[in-house]
Amino acid sequence: MDVMERIKQQVEGNPIVLYMKGTPQMPQCGFSSRAAQALQACGVEFAHVNVLADPEIFENLPRYADWPTFPQLYIGGELVGGCDITLELYQKGELQSMTKAAAQKAKAS
Amino acid sequence: MSGTERVSMIRERLSNALAPISIDIVDDSHKHAGHPGARAGGGHFNVRVVSAAFEGKSLIERHRLVYAALGDAMRAEIHALSIDAKTPAEAS
Numbered sequence: 001m002d003v004m005e006r007i008k009q010q011v012e013g014n015p016i017v018l019y020m021k022g023t024p025q026m027p028q029c030g031f032s033s034r035a036a037q038a039l040q041a042c043g044v045e046f047a048h049v050n051v052l053a054d055p056e057i058f059e060n061l062p063r064y065a066d067w068p069t070f071p072q073l074y075i076g077g078e079l080v081g082g083c084d085i086t087l088e089l090y091q092k093g094e095l096q097s098m099t100k101a102a103a104q105k106a107k108a109s
Numbered sequence: 110m111s112g113t114e115r116v117s118m119i120r121e122r123l124s125n126a127l128a129p130i131s132i133d134i135v136d137d138s139h140k141h142a143g144h145p146g147a148r149a150g151g152g153h154f155n156v157r158v159v160s161a162a163f164e165g166k167s168l169i170e171r172h173r174l175v176y177a178a179l180g181d182a183m184r185a186e187i188h189a190l191s192i193d194a195k196t197p198a199e200a201s
Contacts, residue, residue: 068183084192085168
């Protein structure tokens with residue numbers, strides 16, 4: 001399968017996906033670690049893709065939503081942003097409501 | 110390109126594109142020495158930009174403006190960038 005199609009399936013097939021360096025348990029970069037921690041603090045389940053374990057995704061994800069860096073958070077198929085935006089939304093309390101809404105919508109469908 | 114040259118380049122590109130009221134750039138590259146990205150050569154920077162260009166824009170739109178202003182430097186000279194993009198009203 002084409003890598004862009006694979007990314008599309010990941011972001012559309014999961015309500016919340018974090019593309020990160022490493023895993024939430026073993027993050028390999030401070031920015032990825034902070035984004036994963038904010039999502040964990042929201043208390044919802046989220047999918048993650050370790051971009052270091054998938055060179056094709058590492059190379060091509062920046063083109064998918066025209067965003068140059070990692071991590072990248074997708075909610076409901078849409079790019080939300082990277083580490084700074086994820087943390088800023090968390091501090092405002094918005095990440096909690098966005099992730100809960102996405103998880104509920106996925107359950108209902 | 111040295112760290113100092115990179116900071117000047119970031120400052121120049123953001124100044125040209127966003128007509129900011131203020132720009133603060135911190136080179137954090139030393140904190141990431143030994144990290145795989147750091148070995149590839151790009152720097153880690155924190156930028157705080159205050160500009161009227163961010164008025165009425167979402168966080169993602171603001172970050173896109175900053176990335177667009179930096180252009181090809183995002184691939185070559187900058188490995189990681191932490192962005193704080195505020196409007197003059199939010200910063201005061």
